Amino acid sequence: MNSAKHPIQAVQRTLDIVDVLKEKREARVTDIADELDFSKGTIHCHLATLEQNGYVVKNGQQYSLGLQFIDLAHHATDRVDIYDITRAEVDKLAAESGEMALFTVEEHGEGICLYKAEGEDAVQTELYVGYRNELYHTAVGKVLLAFMPEERREEIIRETNFEQITPNTITDPGKLRAQLTEIRERGIAYNHEETIQGLVGLGAPIRDQDGTLYGAVSLIGPVSRMEDERLTEELPKLIRRAVNIVEVNITSL
Amino acid sequence: MNSAKHPIQAVQRTLDIVDVLKEKREARVTDIADELDFSKGTIHCHLATLEQNGYVVKNGQQYSLGLQFIDLAHHATDRVDIYDITRAEVDKLAAESGEMALFTVEEHGEGICLYKAEGEDAVQTELYVGYRNELYHTAVGKVLLAFMPEERREEIIRETNFEQITPNTITDPGKLRAQLTEIRERGIAYNHEETIQGLVGLGAPIRDQDGTLYGAVSLIGPVSRMEDERLTEELPKLIRRAVNIVEVNITSL
DNA sequence: ATTAAATGTTTGGATGTGTCAAACGTCAGT
DNA sequence: ACTGACGTTTGACACATCCAAACATTTAAT
Numbered sequence: 001m002n003s004a005k006h007p008i009q010a011v012q013r014t015l016d017i018v019d020v021l022k023e024k025r026e027a028r029v030t031d032i033a034d035e036l037d038f039s040k041g042t043i044h045c046h047l048a049t050l051e052q053n054g055y056v057v058k059n060g061q062q063y064s065l066g067l068q069f070i071d072l073a074h075h076a077t078d079r080v081d082i083y084d085i086t087r088a089e090v091d092k093l094a095a096e097s098g099e100m101a102l103f104t105v106e107e108h109g110e111g112i113c114l115y116k117a118e119g120e121d122a123v124q125t126e127l128y129v130g131y132r133n134e135l136y137h138t139a140v141g142k143v144l145l146a147f148m149p150e151e152r153r154e155e156i157i158r159e160t161n162f163e164q165i166t167p168n169t170i171t172d173p174g175k176l177r178a179q180l181t182e183i184r185e186r187g188i189a190y191n192h193e194e195t196i197q198g199l200v201g202l203g204a205p206i207r208d209q210d211g212t213l214y215g216a217v218s219l220i221g222p223v224s225r226m227e228d229e230r231l232t233e234e235l236p237k238l239i240r241r242a243v244n245i246v247e248v249n250i251t252s253l
Numbered sequence: 254m255n256s257a258k259h260p261i262q263a264v265q266r267t268l269d270i271v272d273v274l275k276e277k278r279e280a281r282v283t284d285i286a287d288e289l290d291f292s293k294g295t296i297h298c299h300l301a302t303l304e305q306n307g308y309v310v311k312n313g314q315q316y317s318l319g320l321q322f323i324d325l326a327h328h329a330t331d332r333v334d335i336y337d338i339t340r341a342e343v344d345k346l347a348a349e350s351g352e353m354a355l356f357t358v359e360e361h362g363e364g365i366c367l368y369k370a371e372g373e374d375a376v377q378t379e380l381y382v383g384y385r386n387e388l389y390h391t392a393v394g395k396v397l398l399a400f401m402p403e404e405r406r407e408e409i410i411r412e413t414n415f416e417q418i419t420p421n422t423i424t425d426p427g428k429l430r431a432q433l434t435e436i437r438e439r440g441i442a443y444n445h446e447e448t449i450q451g452l453v454g455l456g457a458p459i460r461d462q463d464g465t466l467y468g469a470v471s472l473i474g475p476v477s478r479m480e481d482e483r484l485t486e487e488l489p490k491l492i493r494r495a496v497n498i499v500e501v502n503i504t505s506l
Numbered sequence: 507a508t509t510a511a512a513t514g515t516t517t518g519g520a521t522g523t524g525t526c527a528a529a530c531g532t533c534a535g536t
Numbered sequence: 537a538c539t540g541a542c543g544t545t546t547g548a549c550a551c552a553t554c555c556a557a558a559c560a561t562t563t564a565a566t
Contacts, residue, residue: 007302010263022328049260065329067365070383073326075275076318112320130323
């Protein structure tokens with residue numbers, strides 16, 4: 001992520017304010033001014049500008065994010081051509097497996113969940129559509145890393161700040177690269193309690209005939225149900241079938 | 254919508270750029286510079302700032318909206334307490350009626366679609382989650398107007414720019430007010446081909462015991478299926494049931 | 507190949523604008 | 537009525553934004 005030479009400070013400030021509103025859900029002028037260490041007057045002007053454009057809502061003294069962002073989100077998703085097809089397949093996948101199924105895409109070196117479907121027995125996680133996570137410790141993340149162009153992969157790995165989230169989290173770039181090679185051979189990536197203890201995930205890439213990566217589909221479930229042949233045979237088969245259907249449809253776009 | 258006394262121009266410019274990207278889906282620096290009548294250098298700096306923050310993505314020369322807006326959209330929706338409950342009921346409503354069911358909320362004098370469920374025979378419209386429309390010519394819109402505080406209603410009507418979208422569109426504030434009174438009595442609003450020829454809609458408000466308005470639920474279908482007792486009895490009954498369930502759950506928040 | 511034409515990017519300098527501190531207005535609680 | 541806390545407005549100064557032009561880079565054409 002090459003940083004801008006001449007970032008526009010006023011805009012940066014506004015984006016920081018939006019970020020605070022995202023974290024806090026609601027905030028007053030003074031709250032934000034304290035948090036970001038700016039004068040009340042400045043924050044006020046920024047919020048007023050945002051409000052005028054519908055990006056912020058004011059309830060009494062409390063400001064919060066406006067629903068207009070949903071509109072922007074829709075238009076952003078519009079760029080993902082396979083969204084509709086994949087969505088349908090992820091629904092099926094969730095129904096067939098009973099687990100939670102996800103569709104994730106890479107952007108700016110992060111994995112962004114674009115769709116989530118819950119099967120009958122799906123685990124409850126704080127994962128939501130729009131959720132962003134680091135690539136190195138999830139199944140989809142490792143899939144995306146494995147199948148993206150090498151230079152980009154190395155760039156992302158170089159900029160990754162490895163954290164030992166659980167005992168199983170991979171924190172060594174070398175080990176990660178080795179596992180990515182395996183994943184390229186097998187076509188399936190696993191997450192063995194590397195993100196959350198007790199949770200296992202597996203994912204596969206969506207690619208066209210040229211090998212261009214479009215995203216990844218995954219299943220997440222409790223370790224108790226994710227073992228033996230179900231984990232190594234049954235569920236991978238379901239995912240591969242779902243992914244194949246999407247891939248067939250890519251050409252017709 | 255009281256305009257800001259001292260809007261921050263640089264921020265306004267960035268928001269205008271975002272708007273162009275929303276409309277065009279993809280655009281180059283020059284495209285945007287021409288469209289907004291700014292120098293290329295200026296647009297470049299703004300885009301660089303946005304990209305650095307993940308709000309914009311660059312593919313070669315083409316810029317487009319980043320998926321990070323989905324994250325913001327999620328947090329904005331978070332503010333709508335009844336979202337989850339209503340969503341479930343709208344799903345049922347669509348299944349029962351076979352038509353398209355919607356959940357809409359008012360913000361900044363506009364109706365914003367927060368959830369959409371398609372029944373078996375649902376009409377296909379360009380309506381999407383996040384879609385914003387004027388209140389005066391839709392069923393949900395009229396519901397929201399009818400049940401909001403009077404001063405706010407008058408403020409919105411005063412600022413409304415009435416357009417004759419179809420022959421049936423109400424363009425007279427007086428007539429609109431009269432119909433809103435009816436709607437308050439009946440508890441159901443109709444849209445008789447006022448937005449799109451051939452499409453009929455009906456909606457009801459979601460309110461708590463104090464009468465505070467939370468949003469509206471509606472059904473949309475082709476005029477051929479939306480007539481006689483189905484329109485005046487059957488469908489209103491379904492909607493009322495859905496709305497009631499949500500309303501009961503409001504108190505437990 | 508070589509040139510030409512668009513484009514993205516960077517630069518420096520003049521203008522105009524964002525920022526702050528302080529004053530003002532408003533509201534809630536005592 | 538008074539106090540405190542907050543949002544809003546004001547005015548003036550510092551400096552950030554913007555433009556035009558030069559530069560770099562890519563694409564198209566000859």
